[in-house]
Amino acid sequence: MGMGGEQEMREEGNITGGGLEMMEASNGGREYLDDDGKQRRTGTLWTSSAHIITAVIGSGVLSLAWSMAQLGWVAGIVTLLLFSMVTFYTSSLLTDCYRSPDPVHGKRNYTYMAAVKANLGRTQLLLCGVCQYVNLFGTAIGYTITASTSAQAISKSNCFHKKGHGADCRFSETVYMVGFGIIQLFLSQLPDFHQLWWLSIVAAVMSFAYSLIAIGLGMAKVISGSTGTTSLTGTQIGVDVTSAQKVWNTFQALGDIAFAYSYSMILIEIQDTLKSRPAENKVMKKASFIGVSTTTGFYLVCGCLGYAAFGNKAPGNILTGFGFYEPFWLIDFANMCIIVHLLGAYQVFSQPIFAAVEDLFIARYPNQQLFTQEHKVVDSKNFKFSVNIFRLGWRSAFVAVSTVLAILLPFFNDILGFLGSVGFWPLTVYFPVEMYIAQKSIRRGTRKWLLLQTLSFLCFLVSLVAAIGSIEGVMDSLKHYTPFKTKS
Structure with a gap:
């Protein structure tokens, strides 16, 4: 042919x-x-589960003890469970939108936006694009901040171990962000998801490792008896926080938990890696169940043990709360696992943006070699790798911009809360629900339609208050931060 x-x-x-x-x-x-x-396509249940776990168990797990401290035992546990159930339910709706109009034999939708276009039309396509790509870009910034925080923690730990606990071991995060960005310059040249399976598996293993270490350290602190004060309602007004801080922190905690479950925006892209048989939607529902249930178990243990260990004074990043003393090597290892995990997670969230821009230019200029010609770098039997000039320039620019913005706004909890709040309702709830209604032709005003719309509205309110709390947190943090100079 x-x-x-x-x-x-x-x-x-x-x-x-x-x-x-x-x-x-x-x-x-x-x-x-x-x-x-x-x-x-060669993806399986296990590779897609690895992609999901890589995307879900990320930096969000580190803030759960702090979130529990703001909400307390009752609201904290209930909120985690509710977010997990909503995420799994709406993800199951979304898996049926990979093919349309029939979820098994219909035409493939390669991206989240393509699914929105096929099921909802062009009128909502622009809104979806803004929500998805802004959130994906923001996640790249958030992961750069988190990775640099972990690298900084390693330097602090080694400094205290070498010079003593009274030494001035403050470091600027800027150099670590630049280093993370340099590594991403190379990883970003992997053409697509199909060549990322190995990185996702390594990253998933790392996420388990540092989560288990955080759980182990929290358990050891609880067993030792040197724990903080906890309560059913979390931080106490007049003791730990003011009434205004309680409100803002509660809102921000909701955003942090929402961020911890963010992966729906790349679900369709992950599903597009699966083999045709068995049906992709059936495999993806199983993968979503494995991913969400596994991470929820980790989240509950990590959040509850972290809160039990530190009480209402729980730190924003649980691994920094154990001090930078002994066992310094274990904390170093945990932070290194975080860095390796985020190297992969950054790519999992950035690949949809890379593909969207490159596909746009190829479609408009199909005969331009700048956009289509591949230059082979490695062409062995087991591994093939090529470079495209446009891909090299565009992806490098993306990494550079995300790194600079991370340097300007290095606020861990505030940024995670804002990203979670902005992405949760539209991408995890609204569009999956609306596409499901359109695909199944659910009539307006019926019981099922009302229940789905009620779910969507409640999640919208949660996202709104979480965004407000996170923005207030960023504004407050900016009062005490000078880019390139502030050390911590």
Whole structure:
């Protein structure tokens, strides 16, 4: 088959006969293609679960003890469980939108935005694009901040161990952010999700490692008896915080928990890596259950043990609360695991932005070699890697801008809370619910329609108050911060 004929079949997205077929590749070899004419997908339940765990168990887990301290035992645990149930439910709705109009045999939607366009039309496409890509970009900034905080913690730990507990071991986070950005310059050249599976698996293992260490350290502190004061309602007005601080911190805690469950914005992209059989939506629902249930278990243990250990004085980042003393090597290892995990998570969240921009330019300028030509760097049997000039420049610019913005706004809890609040309602709840209603043709005013709309409205209120609390936190933090100079 000539290149022209093959290209036509790719554009139509439907190979005659369905399923997988062997077609002649342009280099004279044979290449397996999926039903849409693209290279056969090889993702499984376990690789997609690894992608989800990589995306979900991130820096959000480190702030859960602080969130529990603001909400207390009752509201803290109930809030975690409610967020997990809502996230799993709406994610299950979203998996059916990968293909449309039929969730099993319909046409593939390769991205979250493509699913919105296919199910809701162009009128809501712009809103979705703004919500998704702003949140993905913000997540890249948040992960840069978190990774640099962990790198800074390693330096502090080693400094105290070497010079004594009374030494001045304050460091600026700027140099660590720059270092994280340099590594991302190289990782960002991996073309797509299909070449990220190994990084996601490594990152998922790292997330388990530092979560287990945080749990172990919290348990050791509880067993030792040197714990803080806890209560059913969290921080006490007049003792720990003022009445205004209680309100703002409670709002911000909701945003932090929402951020800890943010992955719906990349669910469709992860689902697009799965094999055609069994049906992608069935596999993705199982992967979502594995991912959400696993992370919720970790979150409950980590948040509750952290709160029990530190009480109402729980730190924003639980690993910094154990001091930078002994066992310094264990805390160093935990923070190194965080850094490795975020190296992968940064890519998982950034790849949809990379793909959207590159696909846009390729569609507009299909004959421009700047956008289409690949220069082979490694071409071995087990590993192939090539570089595209446009991809090199655009992705490098993305990493540079996200790094600079992280340097200007290095506020861990405030940024996480804001990102969680901005992304939770529209991307995790509103669009999945609206697409499900459209796909299933649920009539307005029916019982099911009213229940879905009530769920969406309640989640909107949660996102709104969380955003307000986080913005207030950022404004307060800016009063005490000077970029490139402040050390901590």
